[in-house]
């Protein structure tokens with residue numbers, strides 16, 4: 001899935017006008033043409049503390065004065081899709097009514113509203129079993145009869161890659177992202193951290209084999225356009241493309257700089273992300289602090305990204321012939337000593353020689369070449 005989610009920038013400060021403007025901009029800016037489709041309202045869309053007399057969730061009438069249905073209809077009228085958020089526990093993370101004990105009722109509520117996507121979080125779950133809780137909600141959504149993408153968000157704590165393929169369509173593999181390239185942000189309240197781009201990139205080992213079409217490892221909503229440099233945003237985006245992660249933007253489209261839009265809509269990189277094999281890339285090697293990531297593509301090509309994760313400019317001098325690729329998880333390989341591949345620079349959108357010669361380039365700190 002590709003789209004936008006309110007949380008990274010707005011947290012619970014969401015409203016009707018924001019969603020409508022976001023939908024308008026997705027269409028007018030070219031984001032829709034680039035593939036961004038889902039508008040997802042995260043935590044904070046409900047009235048706090050209670051349900052209505054029938055036990056239904058209540059969309060906040062102050063934030064959404066014309067009602068949730070009218071807003072969803074508006075988003076649909078733009079040719080886009082709409083998502084909502086809740087939690088498997090008794091309350092959401094921000095303290096709104098949770099779904100525990102209301103799974104079938106809430107699923108019917110969402111189906112009647114016509115939503116297309118449900119993000120289902122894991123706060124206030126007090127020891128319940130994650131596989132069972134997510135399976136119950138998955139069955140409830142199916143029973144409600146409206147196809148709804150089911151986005152599992154238990155931060156990778158219960159190894160969803162082991163059990164969630166028949167349950168959901170994407171599952172978070174980490175705690176929350178933070179808009180920094182390589183930091184851990186320790187929250188003052190509670191014993192938890194949010195994580196920079198490189199931290200999430202390295203968080204799990206050996207789970208790429210579990211990711212694929214309709215059951216994705218989700219590296220979290222993007223922070224492109226938030227607090228990192230343009231170079232870091234580029235690298236963040238390139239890596240999410242290499243990882244075949246869902247591309248859910250998390251910035252304020254109303255204040256987006258042209259360079260942010262250019263990153264988010266880069267067609268070459270999006271083609272790598274959306275490639276129909278749906279294989280998550282992996283780290284092939286590291287040379288002098290520059291990582292080399294590779295991802296097999298459906299047309300027999302490979303996407304290759306050089307990532308300079310150091311604080312220094314580096315010079316790449318990469319001998320392809322010394323680096324055959326073997327993808328043991330999916331059975332793809334490339335032997336550059338035997339076969340020559342033509343190179344295409346996806347950011348510059350121009351050819352870059354072939355694998356016959358060493359690939360040489362200067363790469364500044366935190367940058368990528370794909």
Ligand code: GAL
Nearest residue numbers: 007042043093094121153176
């Ligand atoms: C977290 C989740 C975030 C966001 C937040 C809302 O648990 O990982 O992505 O949804 O809750 O309160």
